[in-house]
Amino acid sequence: MPEGTVLTIPIATIHHDKEIWGEDANEFKPTRFENGVTRSGKHPNALLSFSSGPRSCIGQNFAMIEAKAVIPVILQRFSFSLSPKYVHAPMDVITLRPKFGLPMILKSLEM
Ligand code: HEM
Known part of the structure; x- marks a missing residue:
């Protein structure tokens, strides 16, 4: 990435991605998280409500x-x-x- 590049992560779009969450991606389904956030999607960091990494939500x-x-x-x-x-x-x-x-x-x- 060139210095100064502004990178916007489309969190809401990622949270509705059927490849990550399955066919019911658009459904309100709290049981997705019954085994913990890291096991809720196909990738351990799929849930980005608070972002991820060193600049995530304090x-x-x-x-x-x-x-x-x-x-x-x-x-x-x-x-x-x-x-x-x-x-x-x-x-x-x-x-x-x-x-x-x-x-x-x-x-x-x-x-
Ligand atoms: C449900 C509640 C909240 C959500 C969903 C949320 C979400 C987020 C997200 C997604 C980011 C990353 C933004 C980015 O990547 O640019 C962030 C950053 C941040 N949040 Fe939250 N937040 C919440 C509550 C709070 C609260 C209660 C506080 C303070 C008491 C807070 C303080 C901050 C600060 C200071 C950052 C910037 C961190 C940094 O840039 O190093 N947030 N938040």
């Missing part, structure tokens, strides 16, 4: 612990459904995110 462990601590507490207290205002427009800016946000309707599960 917040990775924090983000995972935060998600595991906070998401179960929220799910115990509320049910979720997608708001009719949601517009499906995935946007790939390093990570994949909804361009116009993700409006949700929350209902308390506490009686």
Whole structure:
């Protein structure tokens, strides 16, 4: 690579590659990861949510612990459904995110 070359890795595209993830690559399938991230795809570094190597995300462990601590507490207290205002427009800016946000309707599960 010539010095100064900007290299963009299409993470979202790689995460939907059927050669790596199989025919069900586009399905939400958490059981892919039941034997660990390195065995989820055909290549041990196939999952690039936090990138890989010396410039990978320094917040990775924090983000995972935060998600595991906070998401179960929220799910115990509320049910979720997608708001009719949601517009499906995935946007790939390093990570994949909804361009116009993700409006949700929350209902308390506490009686
Ligand atoms: C689910 C949450 C997160 C995701 C998916 C994520 C994803 C990523 C990715 C893909 C990169 C590499 C970007 C590149 O190659 O140019 C990155 C870098 C980085 N992330 Fe995260 N991140 C998350 C949370 C966090 C948190 C919570 C922090 C800080 C507390 C953080 C701090 C950083 C920093 C400082 C870098 C740059 C590292 C470097 O260039 O050496 N991230 N992140």
